[in-house]
Amino acid sequence: MKNKIHPRIGITGGIGSGKTTVCHFFETLGVPVYDADYWAKWLIVNDQELKTAITALLGTDSYLPDGSYNRPFVAQQVFSNPAKRQALNQIVHPAVETHSAAWNAQQIENGALYTLKEAALLIESGNHKKMDLAILVTAPEELRIERVMRRDGLTEAQVMARIEAQMPEAEKMPMVDFIVFNDGHHSLIRQVWKIHQHILQKYFGKR
Numbered sequence: 001m002k003n004k005i006h007p008r009i010g011i012t013g014g015i016g017s018g019k020t021t022v023c024h025f026f027e028t029l030g031v032p033v034y035d036a037d038y039w040a041k042w043l044i045v046n047d048q049e050l051k052t053a054i055t056a057l058l059g060t061d062s063y064l065p066d067g068s069y070n071r072p073f074v075a076q077q078v079f080s081n082p083a084k085r086q087a088l089n090q091i092v093h094p095a096v097e098t099h100s101a102a103w104n105a106q107q108i109e110n111g112a113l114y115t116l117k118e119a120a121l122l123i124e125s126g127n128h129k130k131m132d133l134a135i136l137v138t139a140p141e142e143l144r145i146e147r148v149m150r151r152d153g154l155t156e157a158q159v160m161a162r163i164e165a166q167m168p169e170a171e172k173m174p175m176v177d178f179i180v181f182n183d184g185h186h187s188l189i190r191q192v193w194k195i196h197q198h199i200l201q202k203y204f205g206k207r
């Protein structure tokens with residue numbers, strides 16, 4: 001008999017913590033991963049209803065004549081206007097939620113037992129409460145800086161500015177069910193395997 005519950009697990013972490021790296025390990029175990037940040041960007045350009053709503057909120061300059069998103073213009077509009085930023089989020093988040101729910105149903109249909117949703121702002125947006133469980137990936141700040149500088153070719157100051165714009169990892173820790181330590185000392189694959197086993201046991205009674 002098919003299990004009725006197919007948990008959705010949220011996974012988050014600050015810039016350079018290693019979310020994507022950890023998600024790859026889950027994928028090798030056959031767990032599909034929804035990349036919320038990627039799909040939000042995709043929907044902003046491809047979802048006509050969302051485009052109309054963004055244009056109504058911020059004006060026709062939100063998109064360039066070729067249909068691409070005018071990110072610098074939008075950033076400038078919402079940067080110093082928290083009410084507008086919130087209004088924009090309230091348009092984009094439900095669109096991502098609808099899209100991810102459909103994606104999720106498809107994965108379950110294809111035989112997945114559970115799925116992951118990777119989102120940088122999972123906790124800030126309050127979306128961790130909609131998940132069955134939440135995972136935080138964490139790494140020491142020096143390592144995050146070093147990894148992002150190498151990956152994105154940024155300066156230390158540029159990475160620091162991004163880190164400081166996010167909620168501190170220590171504040172996120174009490175809000176999640178699992179913490180993955182990506183500090184170069186703890187084995188990632190072992191930590192992922194333990195969480196995977198825990199989920200299978202909790203929801204499917206198997207190991």
Ligand code: ATP
Nearest residue numbers: 013014015016017018019020021120147151182184
């Ligand atoms: P962002 O929020 O910026 O997307 P992220 O949390 O998804 O970042 P990753 O992209 O997984 O982080 O990792 C950041 C960089 O650090 C990548 O280049 C990745 O290959 C590298 N990295 C992550 N974990 C490790 C590790 N344990 N050992 C070596 N390199 C690592």
